[in-house]
Amino acid sequence: MAAAATARIRAAVVGTGGIVTGSHLPALRDHVDRVDLVAAVDVAADRLDAFRATAAEGGTFAVTGYSDVAAMLEAERPDLVLIGTPPSLHREQTVAALKAGAWVLCEKPLCLTLAEYDEIAAAEREAGGPYASVVFQHRYGSGAVHARELLAEGALGQPLVAHCQTTWHRDTAYYAVPWRGRWETEGGGPSMGHGIHQMDLLLHLLGDWTEIRGMAGRLVHEVESEDVSTALVRFANGAMATVVNSVLSPDEVSRIRIDCADATVELTHLYGHRNDDWVYTPAPHLRDEPARQRRWRTPAADLPSSHGAQLTGLLDAIRDGVRPPGSGQDARRTLEFIAALYKAAFTGQPVRAGEIVPGDPYYDAMHGNHPAWAPKAATATTKES
Template structure:
């Protein structure tokens, strides 16, 4: 049945992780005139709350949160349900939505076995109208639409030979997510979870294949499923193709090549394609026939492959009450080009025996550089009307080491999550260098006075007798600072829970573990806390000369006894309450000016002293301006608390500003300046901050105007 033509389609999302927040939500925003997002389901309350807040930005959607799919379906009765949960949940959630009368758009794979597929097909038949679609967004880019038309009409000649390649790189941290790499929860390796998009596009272009000969193996990763697969296939039209899927490849690429009698068409991209990614090469006998080649040119309108492009077609299908193009098919017998061909091998099968063979092992670190920003992974979120135009970014992820973000030819930030080797510096991730859009550096790294100061980093100077700040530990007024190596802890990078790149925005969610020093008596090397860190770089605005970084922390005590958070001031040193998120400026920022709201602050160390220890509730922001050596110019960093940090009912402890201009430039929104606070076992706390990096010297009006126009 079709949804009412006069009303917006009521939609709900199940799962609010990276793929839903980074891909589905922007797509829904772009179609807000046709669809209303009314509900979201997630078992993680914090993640759900963050998603609801993001959906409400600009007044776009008012989303009701649920922890249970059945309760949401009963209360909301949505027309459309978008599913972005781990694969093992897809069948159950898809069937429930269909039985409730809702259409479904589910992330791949739709299901894990033929039996699960049959359940979905039966639910479709019983529903009598709603259909379940799979996210195969590469079909919907204008370049793919054009290529399919050319192949269908024979403009390129008879298809003869093809190649389908998805060779990506996923490191050990990627598989630290519990459901990945397991047959029962993910259903397969790169064939099911990565290369499926390119294979779907190949099938979309050439039709069904009729013969498959494959080989798969597990060469590096300690997982159940394969980490590489290859196949030879024959299509119904006679064409033959090779298919390669890998998560072991340092040089990452997604590619489809089809050699026809009159031309070769080739697509090269990574996570999404545009018109320029499609290349047509004429056969020798047509190179002197420009009129024939004119037909091959991609259309002037450039629609990138994206969730938004697919959503347009799905909404049209719901309006018309017809099966969407990417809906699951229900043939009388299994079709090798549909999800019904997805089988989980039985334990005694030859495939299962091959799966258990570890193959050739390697001890060489595998590093990959991925220019995600050059290939548009998804449409950017809509820009606020009052904000300046934003500029595209390029993200380079050197897997296992660092993430670099550049714009306009300038590296704005590098986030290093494989920390430096010196244990006494409290090994932990950090952001350095930080640069303005003009290319001026605004962070310091391992200065001679404090080798453990590294750009922008999360710290804890006093934590139950341990030092997660680095360097010498303050032991009280009588002993002062002492070199005590066994007091220095570390923060271990465990992996990325989410990693989303848009044209002008990077967002990733990192999992970390805070580990006590191995020398600590009775608890050496003990894991004390789990951190979920979310970092988002956004609002790159050349006209304003600014970009912004949001940094949030959610920390949970896993020690088994209370954790006590303090600072040197809580240990007896006056006005030295540094802890929490900390910025160290470059040496030429020494003596810089510091201002806050309501006339606070001023020039040099006098301004810093005026703000030192000021409650964040009285000064939600602080701006630090420094003058550069070598160039004529100033830069400003604006540090701001999120509203919930200032709410005594939401934050675990009141924050105060630690600010110095001399002898070193440093700012920290300290969470334990004057008093310790306790985190009981199993309990969590969270804070969220924004750092704005700007060219030029800012005054209060400029700082307050920026914060007013750039909401949370």
């Protein structure tokens, strides 16, 4: 249901760890004129108490603490639930919030499989919400909005060649956290947990993909999932792209580059971007046309990519009772892309958009029960059945 234009949104957070305290809480503070944070849920009492104290600083939010999501939903009936728990909990908590009538903003990945995504979609209401959105904050900086507008209107010419790079570094201590590196709890490796942001932004800029070929490996870390993946991608508009996801890279960088007929647009950053991180280079035949190049310049207003920038659009959608960006088929496309990357990498065969449907092993598990990649228990269950 659409909220009244003057109504304040009653919000709750599920999980009070670093991502919620460091990103979601500042985003809520940025929108204190529209939102009241009324509740928080965490199974760790000390972490919950610390979060409540931080939220109360400056008299901003008076937050009631809960150890159970169902109890919080029953007692508070929030309009919006922000979820920052480990990935294996996302589907259950998102569905519970939707069924309680709350809109959801959930950390990536929204869920672990396409089957889980479709279960979440079934819990949404057909019109007016509530809807579930994924945190894809890199779409929302002013530089990204400007680049997408230029590409959509053809101001850079036909997109031709692209590169998407998430080359980060994670050590063995990072994987000592029990739920990391495991299919059942994290859903995948850097393709699912790290590169998902840049891959989502690439799809946001270039549109629908049609075919993917991939490779994946465990080169350093002793984990179930991969620690590096690469892909070749063809888009519906004819553009071709390379994609690299790694947690093995000492020189960490996040990068997207799109070569169009008239200009190259390149974004280089790490965990977030501003206008200055976007660079436009004209093709030789346009280097003497400054008027055309002026159109490419990023806007004077510099809105960094952030949870707060995405929250603005979500609050507007709640007010208007419309589906927000980063939800529905828009977000499902990114998850399908990752499932297809895994299928292509593990089978050695090209995968086309739309082919992973119910009955396909990669619909129900990102590892597809592949004997070289699935956990031994999953492989044994498949053989027995």
